[in-house]
Amino acid sequence: MENTKVVFKENGIYGEVQLFSDDKKAGKMDISVADGKLRVYHTEVNDEYEGRGFAKLLLNQLVSYAKENILRIIPLCPYVLAQFKRHPEEYSDVWLKKKL
Template identity: 75%
Template sequence: METTKVVLGNARGEVQLFSDDNKAGKMDISVIKDKLTVYHTEVDDEYAGNGFAKLLLGELVSYARENNLKIVPLCPYVHAQFKRNPEEYNDVWFKVEA
């Protein structure tokens, strides 16, 4: 069974994904004021193709919504998902105006 959790310490942390008590993936994040920045998403090779990156993203977005945070998607995976599905993520997507 897969479980996810957000672990923060001193404004930096991870969104962690476990499969049967084994760490299967993570997102590197930081939270400063009302911005949650996601830098990197990683799923271990043995778990690739199981939709685990999407589970991590779901936990990230839920955490942001629950804590009134805007997500700065520096991670290429998260940014691509936000661009593909803007209606799903507009409420939490922090867009830098050029």
């Protein structure tokens, strides 16, 4: 069974959204949180779990966490940015777009 959780390192700024499948770490997102902004740097799913929608599970947890904590997401990760651009209406309430 798959489950996700958000875990922060000791300094409380940098952390991970972690995905587990049958108690084995299957993937993660590298994140940081400061000043009401959640930056996501990288999404990674272990090779053996590719093609099972796990990156989307990580993204769903990221968005839920942002909403629960009233954070805006800065998608520095290519995967997250691509999803935000592909579905802008779905992420409009959490996506902090750059101002031109």
